[in-house]
Amino acid sequence: MKVLHTSDWHLGRLLHARRRYREFEDFLDWMAATIERSEIDCLLVAGDIFDTTTPSHRSQELYFRFLTRVSRSSCRHVVVIAGNHDSPSLINAPRSLLEALNIYVVGSVSEKIDDEIIVLRDGEGRAEAVVCAVPYLHDRFVRGVEAGESPETKEQKLLTGIVDHYQEVAKHSQKIRDSLDPNIPLIAMGHLFTAGGLTVDGDGVRGLYVGTITHINPSVLADNFDYVALGHLHVPQRVGGSDSIRYSGSPLPMGFGEARQQKSVVVVTFEGRKSRIETVDIPQFQRLERVEGDYQSLLQEIERLKGLDQSIWVEVIHTGNSVAGDLREAIEEVTRDSKVEVLKLKDLQVLNAVLEGDETSPTLDELTTEDVFIRLLEASEVDKDQRDQLLSTYFEALRELEQQDLRAE
Secondary structure, eight states, rough: EEEEEOOOOOOOBBBTBBBOOHHHHHHHHHHHHHHHEEEEEEEEEOOOSSSSSSHHHHHHHHHHHHHHHHSSOOOEEEEOOOOSSSHHHHHHTHHHHHTTTTEEEOOOOOOOOOGGGGEEETTHHHEEEEEEEEEOOOHHHHHOOOOOOOOHHHHHHHHHHHHHHHHHHHOOOOOOHHHHHHTTTTHHHHHHHHEEEEEETSHHHHHHHTTTOOOBBBBHHHOOOOOEEEEEESSSSSEEEEEEEEEEOOSSSSSSTTTOOEEEEEEEEETTTTEEEEEOOOOESSSSHHHEHHHHHHHHHHHHHHTTTOEEEEEEEEOOOSSOHHHHHHHHHHHSSSSSSEEEEEHHHHHHHHTOOTTTOOOSTTTOOOHHHHHHHHTTTTHHHHHHHHHHHHHHHHHHHHHHHHHOO
């Protein structure tokens, strides 16, 4: 049995206001062709199919068109779980229809643990694998709420709730697998942050977990499953040194911090419960570059990129000692009538001036909310212990806003 593991598509995501539908479509076409060429039997999508809980019609069209193509291929099974960016109800809505195509979706936990355990059967009805499809576990699903709780107490209860849920699913699914055939693989899917996981600047993941304790120890997953397909972190990586617990990573760079990162999907070939694991590199559908330096070195590097005669989106970071007031105009002159487009220009001297209250500074547009909060802590000379506590509280507030958006569905 051949399984392909992917996650974190983030269909509909913008890059500095630039729409990326062509890239998403190219990726899905490439993956469908890979599934057909490699004769994949089962596709696992470990969450964050969409970038928002209210995806555009175009994003949904790409998703369903891809599922339709895969259902007509050699791929016998598709299992999709919701991530933290997805609407649980939107993912669940077409469940009955998709099951007719052997496509299983799990948008949220339910009262029946069996809803997260899927038995995959071959054409003759024999069980060939058991999949524990655990979606992103939102706070309200796994912990009770009491008035006056501290952020630390909330996070500890959330951590305990996530661990207990995975252990319950593992225990129940093992019984099901052993009753069917103890020699078929038991596979887990999850969308979470494991301890030691690698993130990159600007990926939208790091900020929500700085200073928090809600990192799941990989040992919770290690002993029970033959393979664990994870989503949430955008860097392709093994977890805890284990070959069989992996993040596939995002298929496209979600920000310029991922510009030089080789993206991939994971292919797992099972012979009984024994597995052979390999990664398949994803082509680059739109070249991204981050260039840093002083005034002259930036212009030289952009001239070099221009000479490549390729479509390249660029983030420019000026690190010189003085504010380069005419840098934007100079870059526009260099890139005129070329395939190089500068999507973001960041002048670190301007940012520092903004935070120091220089009235001649432009705006805070170049800063993220995380940048502002961290720099304000630094400017206020908050000691490290208190800073970590404030960061934890700040990101807890961001997560609570996310929960409010979900409750408003």
